[in-house]
Amino acid sequence: MACGTTGTCGSGCYKDSNDGIEDSTITITTTNTMSTPSSTTLLSQHMKLCYKCKEEEVINSTGGLCGICFRNSLFAKFKQSITTHDLISPTDNVLIAFSGGPSSRVVLEFVHEIQQKAQKNSDASRDKLYPVFGVGVAFIDESVVTSIASHDLDNAIQDLRLIVSSLAPPTKELHIVPIQSIFSTDLKDGRNKLNELLDTVSDATGKEDLLCHLRMQCLQKIAFENKYNKLVLGSCTSRIACHVLSAAVKGQGYSLPADIQYIDARWETPVVLPLRDCLAQELNMLCRLNCLKTLDVLDAPRSGINDLVSKFLTTLQEENPARERTIVRTAEKLIPFHFNRLKEMKDPDETLPRRHRRKANLQPYESVPSEFLCSICCSPVKKLDVECLSNKLEGCETNFTIFGASCCPSCQFQILPKDLSSREQFYSLLPRPMTTRASDFISGDQTWLREQIKDCLLSDSEDGI
Amino acid sequence: MEDIEGKQKKPGSRLCSICTHKKAALKRPKTLEQICRECFFEVFEEEIHKVVVDNQLFKSGERIAIGASGGKDSTVLAYVLSELNRRHNYGLDLFLLSIDEGITGYRDDSLETVKRNEIEYGLPLKVLSYKDLYGWTMDEIVKMIGLKNNCTFCGVFRRQALDRGAALLKVDKVATGHNADDIAETVLLNILRGDIARLGRCTSIITGEDGPIPRCKPFKYTYEKEIVIYPLS
Numbered sequence: 001m002a003c004g005t006t007g008t009c010g011s012g013c014y015k016d017s018n019d020g021i022e023d024s025t026i027t028i029t030t031t032n033t034m035s036t037p038s039s040t041t042l043l044s045q046h047m048k049l050c051y052k053c054k055e056e057e058v059i060n061s062t063g064g065l066c067g068i069c070f071r072n073s074l075f076a077k078f079k080q081s082i083t084t085h086d087l088i089s090p091t092d093n094v095l096i097a098f099s100g101g102p103s104s105r106v107v108l109e110f111v112h113e114i115q116q117k118a119q120k121n122s123d124a125s126r127d128k129l130y131p132v133f134g135v136g137v138a139f140i141d142e143s144v145v146t147s148i149a150s151h152d153l154d155n156a157i158q159d160l161r162l163i164v165s166s167l168a169p170p171t172k173e174l175h176i177v178p179i180q181s182i183f184s185t186d187l188k189d190g191r192n193k194l195n196e197l198l199d200t201v202s203d204a205t206g207k208e209d210l211l212c213h214l215r216m217q218c219l220q221k222i223a224f225e226n227k228y229n230k231l232v233l234g235s236c237t238s239r240i241a242c243h244v245l246s247a248a249v250k251g252q253g254y255s256l257p258a259d260i261q262y263i264d265a266r267w268e269t270p271v272v273l274p275l276r277d278c279l280a281q282e283l284n285m286l287c288r289l290n291c292l293k294t295l296d297v298l299d300a301p302r303s304g305i306n307d308l309v310s311k312f313l314t315t316l317q318e319e320n321p322a323r324e325r326t327i328v329r330t331a332e333k334l335i336p337f338h339f340n341r342l343k344e345m346k347d348p349d350e351t352l353p354r355r356h357r358r359k360a361n362l363q364p365y366e367s368v369p370s371e372f373l374c375s376i377c378c379s380p381v382k383k384l385d386v387e388c389l390s391n392k393l394e395g396c397e398t399n400f401t402i403f404g405a406s407c408c409p410s411c412q413f414q415i416l417p418k419d420l421s422s423r424e425q426f427y428s429l430l431p432r433p434m435t436t437r438a439s440d441f442i443s444g445d446q447t448w449l450r451e452q453i454k455d456c457l458l459s460d461s462e463d464g465i
Numbered sequence: 466m467e468d469i470e471g472k473q474k475k476p477g478s479r480l481c482s483i484c485t486h487k488k489a490a491l492k493r494p495k496t497l498e499q500i501c502r503e504c505f506f507e508v509f510e511e512e513i514h515k516v517v518v519d520n521q522l523f524k525s526g527e528r529i530a531i532g533a534s535g536g537k538d539s540t541v542l543a544y545v546l547s548e549l550n551r552r553h554n555y556g557l558d559l560f561l562l563s564i565d566e567g568i569t570g571y572r573d574d575s576l577e578t579v580k581r582n583e584i585e586y587g588l589p590l591k592v593l594s595y596k597d598l599y600g601w602t603m604d605e606i607v608k609m610i611g612l613k614n615n616c617t618f619c620g621v622f623r624r625q626a627l628d629r630g631a632a633l634l635k636v637d638k639v640a641t642g643h644n645a646d647d648i649a650e651t652v653l654l655n656i657l658r659g660d661i662a663r664l665g666r667c668t669s670i671i672t673g674e675d676g677p678i679p680r681c682k683p684f685k686y687t688y689e690k691e692i693v694i695y696p697l698s
Binding site: 244245248249316323326327329330331333 | 649652653655656657658659660661664
């Protein structure tokens with residue numbers, strides 16, 4: 001256990017029960033504090049035992065489990081996601097996106113645990129052939145857009161360094177990157193550009209979403225530059241449930257299945273979500289029980305639609321704890337995209353022992369057609385909207401018009417500015433990756449576009465291979 | 466989702482952005498355009514007309530029952546449909562169909578409104594009551610089962626009552642006043658409940674085509690706010 005005790009936690013870190021933890025309807029309550037030793041001779045009538053191990057006493061809001069079994073159950077879910085979907089393999093170099101919240105903290109903890117085990121196995125093996133995956137940690141410093149005091153930020157970063165250094169061996173490299181670095185290497189210039197860009201977006205939700213997309217750009221940049229091949233996010237069931245409702249409300253229904261699967265390989269560095277089956281409440285609880293430090297001071301208040309949905313879901317979850325899972329289960333019925341699977345490995349590595357060779361994937365990746373992705377949020381765009389795009393491209397003048405047409409309807413409505421002057425300014429401030437993505441697809445990839453819309457073209461003269 | 470066209474307004478002027486010679490009287494909830502009263506009526510009605518035409522909701526000569534509760538949606542629907550029927554020669558036979566659930570202090574008032582509509586718009590009215598159809602009023606049901614699940618009973622009964630009324634009137638379709646806000650609520654509700662089957666069906670503008678009486682929702686794309694403004698402006 002992270003706090004160094006084998007059995008029940010000392011009275012230092014576990015706060016008294018009902019300390020802001022919502023009592024779900026299925027818990028068995030206990031009135032004792034943690035300092036009571038749980039030997040059978042001292043069993044009071046109020047004490048209930050964990051239904052799994054039947055030895056330790058139950059902790060509130062864990063669904064009838066003791067602290068150890070609770071942690072084990074979450075770890076088991078994590079491990080199951082990883083093995084079933086092959087999220088992390090021995091030759092990988094994974095980057096963990098750490099935001100400071102409970103989910104990232106848990107994912108960091110759990111990934112470290114499996115890395116440690118793999119390292120032990122590798123050290124203990126005779127031939128020392130088993131590779132162990134590498135782990136790095138990325139933290140995006142968004143202090144230029146949030147109103148955090150500089151000393152709070154410094155303390156938080158210091159805590160972060162401590163956390164990462166304590167999770168060794170194996171050592172993990174920590175990358176602390178300010179978000180404005182995707183605009184320019186000069187941080188002051190980048191900061192001005194970032195703030196100006198956000199100012200051109202009038203919609204509060206649009207601003208927040210744009211910042212989210214920029215954050216992903218930044219993470220992808222770090223992963224690419226430091227040669228990581230997977231990006232691990234701590235997104236949990238609750239966050240995904242919020243996303244499902246927000247996406248439904250923002251008209252992003254077509255692209256919704258892309259964001260909620262275990263694997264999202266439309267990015268340069270594929271994104272994996274190993275904690276997808278855990279609830280935020282469980283992860284919060286785990287951090288409390290195991291004294292896992294989180295950087296709460298970095299919590300930026302959300303606004304607009306995202307905030308409303310988040311609050312709404314919290315209220316619903318209080319009334320019915322199964323609600324978040326139901327929402328995610330509903331959304332799972334949507335058919336995922338082809339990039340929600342990992343590419344097939346070309347040749348299984350012969351030097352790896354048999355059990356490490358990856359299972360062959362069902363379908364070779366290359367034969368599947370690619371989706372047209374929005375230049376801002378990277379969400380797949382429906383074929384109908386692509387056809388509108390081709391119409392708009394006929395004789396269009398400004399760079400912005402081309403760019404605007406390459407965005408999904410939701411980004412067009414929510415993020416792109418409405419008046420002409422703001423539009424040009426917006427386009428000029430965008431970081432390179434977003435604008436090049438648009439022009440790559442449009443100018444460089446005319447043939448692909450033509451292929452998509454050839455059914456609608458009337459005079460289809462020469463070939464369009 | 467509407468793309469705001471970004472009409473350039475002259476600084477300081479508040480002229481209607483459609484006809485540009487009358488003064489703008491209101492801001493349209495759907496597009497945030499500033500327009501005058503007459504233009505609002507026109508766009509409102511023309512958009513409904515477009516929905517009817519694009520989705521082929523009606524055929525000439527059909528008998529259509531309008532589910533009339535006496536509320537704002539069905540009253541406006543009755544008015545607009547009869548107006549468009551006349552203006553664009555849909556050739557429809559329109560009827561008002563109202564259901565009396567037997568809720569004292571609620572339905573009695575709205576039934577008066579529907580009777581007024583019958584006179585004002587010249588549409589024949591048929592009222593069916595739960596008492597006649599099923600032998601129970603909602604008040605009696607609530608006395609039996611309380612206030613927790615009574616909405617389910619009422620909804621189920623009403624749906625069947627509408628079907629029966631439609632059959633009695635020998636109509637081809639039933640039109641209800643469900644607006645965009647209602648559909649949005651239904652989508653979210655079905656996501657929350659995990660009702661995949663309903664989720665797939667609930668946004669269709671015509672439902673029950675394989676059943677006895679198809680139902681359509683001409684107000685599917687109309688904002689509730691606009692339905693409220695329309696009669697008041």
